[in-house]
Amino acid sequence: MKAYSIDLRERVAAACAAPQARIYQVAAQFSVSVSFVDKLLQRQRRTGSLAALPARGGPVPRLDPAGEALLRACLVAQPDATLAELGTALHAAEGPVLSRTSTWRAVERLGWGRKKKASTPPSATPNGS
Numbered sequence: 001m002k003a004y005s006i007d008l009r010e011r012v013a014a015a016c017a018a019p020q021a022r023i024y025q026v027a028a029q030f031s032v033s034v035s036f037v038d039k040l041l042q043r044q045r046r047t048g049s050l051a052a053l054p055a056r057g058g059p060v061p062r063l064d065p066a067g068e069a070l071l072r073a074c075l076v077a078q079p080d081a082t083l084a085e086l087g088t089a090l091h092a093a094e095g096p097v098l099s100r101t102s103t104w105r106a107v108e109r110l111g112w113g114r115k116k117k118a119s120t121p122p123s124a125t126p127n128g129s
Helices: 006-017 023-030 034-047 065-077 083-092 100-109
Strands: none
Touching: 006 023, 006 034, 023 034, 065 083, 065 100, 083 100
């Protein structure tokens, strides 16, 4: 979700500074939540700024570069292994224990996608019609 623009933040803060202004009325006027207005005013009192907090970037991947090298070696040794087999092979090679989802994300980061082979020959007609 994107942060609200600084322009909107300034207009909300200015509306709250008006005499007799109520947070819930300002929130309704600008179609934002009451908690947004409350937190905005708290941030303005504490820091003097209305700017949004920087993005945190998400969790750190569980597989470090050394683990990625182990995973790449497992993929080279057995390129048709399932995700469960890759996880087991990675753990056997002194790598970390990963869930299937984490294993898939790591495989995808390494550029090893799943290659599906068509079970039937392609249609002789150009657009399948």
